[in-house]
Amino acid sequence: MTEQTTLSEMRFDPDAEAAGIDAPFIAVEIARLLAAGDVATIREFIESQELADVAAIAEELEAGDDLKLLGLLPLHDQAELLGYLRPRAQVDLATRIPRRELVALMTAMSHDERADLYKQLDDEAKEAILPAFSKAEREDLRRLAAYEEWTVGSVMTSDYATLKPDMTSSQAIEALRAQAIEAETIYYAYIIDDARKLIGVISLRDLLTARPRQQVSDLMDTEPVWTRVDDEQEEAARLIARYDLLALPVLDAENGLVGIVTADDAMDVSQDEVTEDFYKGAIVQPLEISVSEATITMLYKARIFWLVLLVFGNIFSGAGIAYFEDTIAAHLSLLFFLPLLIASGGNAGTQSATLMVRALATGDVRPADFGTLLSREVVIALSLGLTMAVAVSFIGVWRGGPEIALVVALAMVSIVLMGALIGMCLPFIFAKLNRDPAAASGPLVTSIADVLGVLIYFTLAAQLLSL
Amino acid sequence: MTEQTTLSEMRFDPDAEAAGIDAPFIAVEIARLLAAGDVATIREFIESQELADVAAIAEELEAGDDLKLLGLLPLHDQAELLGYLRPRAQVDLATRIPRRELVALMTAMSHDERADLYKQLDDEAKEAILPAFSKAEREDLRRLAAYEEWTVGSVMTSDYATLKPDMTSSQAIEALRAQAIEAETIYYAYIIDDARKLIGVISLRDLLTARPRQQVSDLMDTEPVWTRVDDEQEEAARLIARYDLLALPVLDAENGLVGIVTADDAMDVSQDEVTEDFYKGAIVQPLEISVSEATITMLYKARIFWLVLLVFGNIFSGAGIAYFEDTIAAHLSLLFFLPLLIASGGNAGTQSATLMVRALATGDVRPADFGTLLSREVVIALSLGLTMAVAVSFIGVWRGGPEIALVVALAMVSIVLMGALIGMCLPFIFAKLNRDPAAASGPLVTSIADVLGVLIYFTLAAQLLSL
Numbered sequence: 001m002t003e004q005t006t007l008s009e010m011r012f013d014p015d016a017e018a019a020g021i022d023a024p025f026i027a028v029e030i031a032r033l034l035a036a037g038d039v040a041t042i043r044e045f046i047e048s049q050e051l052a053d054v055a056a057i058a059e060e061l062e063a064g065d066d067l068k069l070l071g072l073l074p075l076h077d078q079a080e081l082l083g084y085l086r087p088r089a090q091v092d093l094a095t096r097i098p099r100r101e102l103v104a105l106m107t108a109m110s111h112d113e114r115a116d117l118y119k120q121l122d123d124e125a126k127e128a129i130l131p132a133f134s135k136a137e138r139e140d141l142r143r144l145a146a147y148e149e150w151t152v153g154s155v156m157t158s159d160y161a162t163l164k165p166d167m168t169s170s171q172a173i174e175a176l177r178a179q180a181i182e183a184e185t186i187y188y189a190y191i192i193d194d195a196r197k198l199i200g201v202i203s204l205r206d207l208l209t210a211r212p213r214q215q216v217s218d219l220m221d222t223e224p225v226w227t228r229v230d231d232e233q234e235e236a237a238r239l240i241a242r243y244d245l246l247a248l249p250v251l252d253a254e255n256g257l258v259g260i261v262t263a264d265d266a267m268d269v270s271q272d273e274v275t276e277d278f279y280k281g282a283i284v285q286p287l288e289i290s291v292s293e294a295t296i297t298m299l300y301k302a303r304i305f306w307l308v309l310l311v312f313g314n315i316f317s318g319a320g321i322a323y324f325e326d327t328i329a330a331h332l333s334l335l336f337f338l339p340l341l342i343a344s345g346g347n348a349g350t351q352s353a354t355l356m357v358r359a360l361a362t363g364d365v366r367p368a369d370f371g372t373l374l375s376r377e378v379v380i381a382l383s384l385g386l387t388m389a390v391a392v393s394f395i396g397v398w399r400g401g402p403e404i405a406l407v408v409a410l411a412m413v414s415i416v417l418m419g420a421l422i423g424m425c426l427p428f429i430f431a432k433l434n435r436d437p438a439a440a441s442g443p444l445v446t447s448i449a450d451v452l453g454v455l456i457y458f459t460l461a462a463q464l465l466s467l
Numbered sequence: 468m469t470e471q472t473t474l475s476e477m478r479f480d481p482d483a484e485a486a487g488i489d490a491p492f493i494a495v496e497i498a499r500l501l502a503a504g505d506v507a508t509i510r511e512f513i514e515s516q517e518l519a520d521v522a523a524i525a526e527e528l529e530a531g532d533d534l535k536l537l538g539l540l541p542l543h544d545q546a547e548l549l550g551y552l553r554p555r556a557q558v559d560l561a562t563r564i565p566r567r568e569l570v571a572l573m574t575a576m577s578h579d580e581r582a583d584l585y586k587q588l589d590d591e592a593k594e595a596i597l598p599a600f601s602k603a604e605r606e607d608l609r610r611l612a613a614y615e616e617w618t619v620g621s622v623m624t625s626d627y628a629t630l631k632p633d634m635t636s637s638q639a640i641e642a643l644r645a646q647a648i649e650a651e652t653i654y655y656a657y658i659i660d661d662a663r664k665l666i667g668v669i670s671l672r673d674l675l676t677a678r679p680r681q682q683v684s685d686l687m688d689t690e691p692v693w694t695r696v697d698d699e700q701e702e703a704a705r706l707i708a709r710y711d712l713l714a715l716p717v718l719d720a721e722n723g724l725v726g727i728v729t730a731d732d733a734m735d736v737s738q739d740e741v742t743e744d745f746y747k748g749a750i751v752q753p754l755e756i757s758v759s760e761a762t763i764t765m766l767y768k769a770r771i772f773w774l775v776l777l778v779f780g781n782i783f784s785g786a787g788i789a790y791f792e793d794t795i796a797a798h799l800s801l802l803f804f805l806p807l808l809i810a811s812g813g814n815a816g817t818q819s820a821t822l823m824v825r826a827l828a829t830g831d832v833r834p835a836d837f838g839t840l841l842s843r844e845v846v847i848a849l850s851l852g853l854t855m856a857v858a859v860s861f862i863g864v865w866r867g868g869p870e871i872a873l874v875v876a877l878a879m880v881s882i883v884l885m886g887a888l889i890g891m892c893l894p895f896i897f898a899k900l901n902r903d904p905a906a907a908s909g910p911l912v913t914s915i916a917d918v919l920g921v922l923i924y925f926t927l928a929a930q931l932l933s934l
Contacts, residue, residue, distance in 0.1 A: 176675065208644045246654075278824075282821030292831050303851060343777060343914065354746065391775055
């Protein structure tokens with residue numbers, strides 16, 4: 001059978017490159033096997049695959065076929081696969097699963113992922129499934145789904161492992177063994193008192209290496225890193241990265257433990273944060289979902305605001321040019337150098353802004369470092385400007401003679417310096433105003449530098465050429 | 468004592484906000500306590516702190532004081548702290564530690580971190596310490612330090628936990644207990660045959676939940692995700708993120724297990740990769756080290772190449788304007804609209820380029836999706852262009868009359884469409900040519916759009932206004 005060969009070729013093979021799978025291609029094969037009723041081959045294939053990859057294949061299948069594929073997996077794997085689907089595909093699939101099966105599936109899902117799915121269902125679907133959950137599950141679902149999008153609460157999960165302080169290490173290991181099926185991780189366990197207040201954290205590694213009779217209270221870290229449920233989710237991601245944690249405990253206002261954020265979820269948060277910063281750098285407003293899933297209207301809305309706003313900014317550049325119409329009319333050769341001078345200011349500014357935005361975002365520099373960085377930037381910008389002035393002065397002599405060359409060279413140094421300083425200062429000004437430095441985007445810096453560049457160039461020209 | 472109060476206020480306190488520590492401020496306190504000989508207070512304080520924070524404090528201390536602070540920690544914590552220091556601070560400190568102590572410290576460090584430190588030492592220091600290591604440690608150090616910067620080998624560590632396939636789960640747990648002091652992680656264990664070939668992976672969680680007599684070979688995942696030692700390190704980070712792994716096994720060309728990449732190191736790799744993408748988006752060439760540690764010369768070199776290159780690109784814009792000097796001289800009011808039209812093309816292009824670069828980097832879209840995305844982009848760009856044409860046509864009527872308004876409106880639609888399509892296509896062209904799509908930066912897109920924008924605007928003007 002050709003199909004069998006095709007699928008088994010996709011198996012783990014240390015001699016092949018780990019290039020990842022071609023989901024659309026495999027989906028065609030799976031559909032063919034489903035039509036032919038050859039379930040055994042599919043089952044054998046998907047058992048050899050990572051669930052993230054099976055999810056990618058499921059997304060490529062026709063409605064109906066995806067449910068059949070899902071049905072070939074044990075319940076726990078089904079639940080995990082559902083968590084790997086992209087939001088839209090997840091909701092699409094969930095609404096086609098019969099109510100009772102969906103509830104069973106969601107019960108087996110990790111608490112954070114099922115809350116994310118629940119949030120996306122329409123009200124009718126929510127009301128239909130809610131009564132089928134146990135009281136505890138229902139409350140957990142409602143509680144996790146209630147946190148606002150940007151909070152730690154919205155990315156934390158409530159299925160964490162807990163221990164009592166008076167357990168011995170061997171009792172604790174037994175307790176974790178029992179919690180292993182339910183808990184998102186058992187590699188960190190949280191020690192809480194009767195009021196659910198967090199009093200310590202211990203790793204499974206420390207429990208394993210301790211003597212069997214040692215008490216958890218003697219072994220635990222009593223001053224763990226933690227975060228608040230209503231903090232920004234980026235703060236949780238930042239702490240996890242800084243302290244190399246596998247999970248971070250989340251406390252409510254009364255210091256009660258309400259959840260944990262795991263490292264893999266923190267990675268997703270960082271990635272979303274980075275994407276948002278990229279968008280800001282290109283004057284695109286945040287998209288709720290990925291580009292491939294976004295509608296044309298969503299993309300239009302994310303882009304039009306800044307485009308129109310900056311057009312009005314550029315009117316000032318136009319007005320600047322209009323103001324110098326006489327100088328320009330007298331020396332039309334000045335126009336030749338307008339694009340390269342203006343662009344250089346914007347480019348140098350974009351460089352500075354990006355270096356600063358990124359350094360502030362990673363914590364490499366702090367707002368307090370502004371003074372040191374500014375004096376360094378002046379030296380760098382002057383060096384850049386001088387190099388470029390030399391480069392363009394040759395063109396200046398060639399196109400317009402020594403006088404024009406002098407104007408162009410002087411303008412270049414001034415404009416690059418001005419652009420670089422705007423690009424460097426704007427992120428700090430934004431930080432000072434408690435706004436995201438990333439809003440100091442290349443296009444914004446460029447627009448400001450454009451106006452000033454026009455004024456610098458033609459003022460220098462008007463002064464020097466009228467002498 | 469005021470000092471004691473100050474330091475103890477920094478302790479774990481669930482009622483305070485987890486705002487992070489103010490390292491420079493605490494360093495002043497520590498220096499004062501060191502001068503006063505009050506070691507007990509310092510010791511009590513640093514024991515309550517995370518080592519990453521103590522490292523940040525150590526970086527702020529004067530030479531000498533930092534060694535005294537380090538000396539207050541147990542050896543294992545000293546080794547971990549050293550790994551948290553920034554590269555330059557790390558080397559600076561290491562060269563001041565006596566040879567024998569440094570060797571003891573490096574022996575206690577995790578294998579990847581000590582190899583990174585070793586690489587940065589000068590040849591004299593390398594030769595001085597190398598003979599003091601045991602033969603096995605020396606070979607490990609040399610081998611890890613030999614991998615090229617961009618490879619998986621350069622970020623992997625060789626202190627992973629291994630098991631034999633014929634162990635029972637309880638024997639395996641005992642084996643991991645014994646390896647817990649040395650191994651970077653014991654939450655994943657790697658099953659190898661006598662030739663060190665990787666034959667499976669098992670998690671400590673699966674071992675704990677198995678029946679005590681079950682064999683590792685029956686429990687392990689025989690088709691784990693893995694990577695090659697000479698693959699790009701970003702590939703390892705991508706796999707760890709995609710499959711939510713805590714660690715990824717690394718194989719050599721003969722499929723022998725040579726190391727693992729842990730999730731926290733993968734996070735650092737992703738962050739460096741993201742920083743590089745931000746730099747590319749702002750025509751800044753990669754920096755080997757962070758902005759705060761980079762010298763003025765390094766920053767100058769990272770910026771000058773593209774600045775000068777793009778100046779020469781902008782000469783074409785200048786030439787375009789020069790070509791239309793007669794049209795411009797006849798209708799000087801056209802100049803008023805030049806900046807806003809040109810900027811809009813660049814801005815729309817920067818938006819498209821960034822959306823595509825990011826979507827390609829995260830795997831949200833694939834090069835194969837080009838056709839679909841292109842037709843969608845045409846619709847979006849036309850909508851954006853029309854909206855902006857309406858906005859500027861009012862200004863056109865006001866500044867130059869209905870004819871100019873018509874020219875400006877038509878130019879706006881064409882230029883925005885052109886800019887957006889260049890921004891959208893360039894990343895895909897780069898991907899097709901096996902170059903990083905991120906090189907399709909805003910400034911590059913803008914430079915190309917500028918030239919074409921000038922030509923479109925004045926061609927339209929020359930045609931329509933001469934009618």
